[in-house]
Amino acid sequence: MNELEKLFKKLSPKDRVKLLQYAQELQSTPETFSIIKLKNSDFYRTRKGRWRFIFHYVGDTVVIDNIRLRDEKTYRDV
Numbered sequence: 001m002n003e004l005e006k007l008f009k010k011l012s013p014k015d016r017v018k019l020l021q022y023a024q025e026l027q028s029t030p031e032t033f034s035i036i037k038l039k040n041s042d043f044y045r046t047r048k049g050r051w052r053f054i055f056h057y058v059g060d061t062v063v064i065d066n067i068r069l070r071d072e073k074t075y076r077d078v
Contacts, residue, residue, distance in 0.1 A: 007067060019067060022048045026055070027062045038075060045075075 008016055033046045046053050052074055054066045068074050
C-alpha cells in the first residue's frame, strides 16, 4: 500500500471527497491553479487549505506524487 492510499484511508469521507475533487481539477486544468516550482527539483506544488499537493509533469499530464499536511517535513523528501 502506498503513501496516498494510507492517507485516504485515514481521512474522513468529507475530506476524502474534497481532496479527490481538487486532484481531478488539478489534473484536468492545471493552468487555473497557483502552482510553484520547488527549488532544485522537477517537482511543483499547489495548496488546498492546509494540504499540499506535490506533483510533476509528464508531457502535458500532471502526475500527483504526494498529498501532505503542511509542516516542517513536507518538502524534505522531494
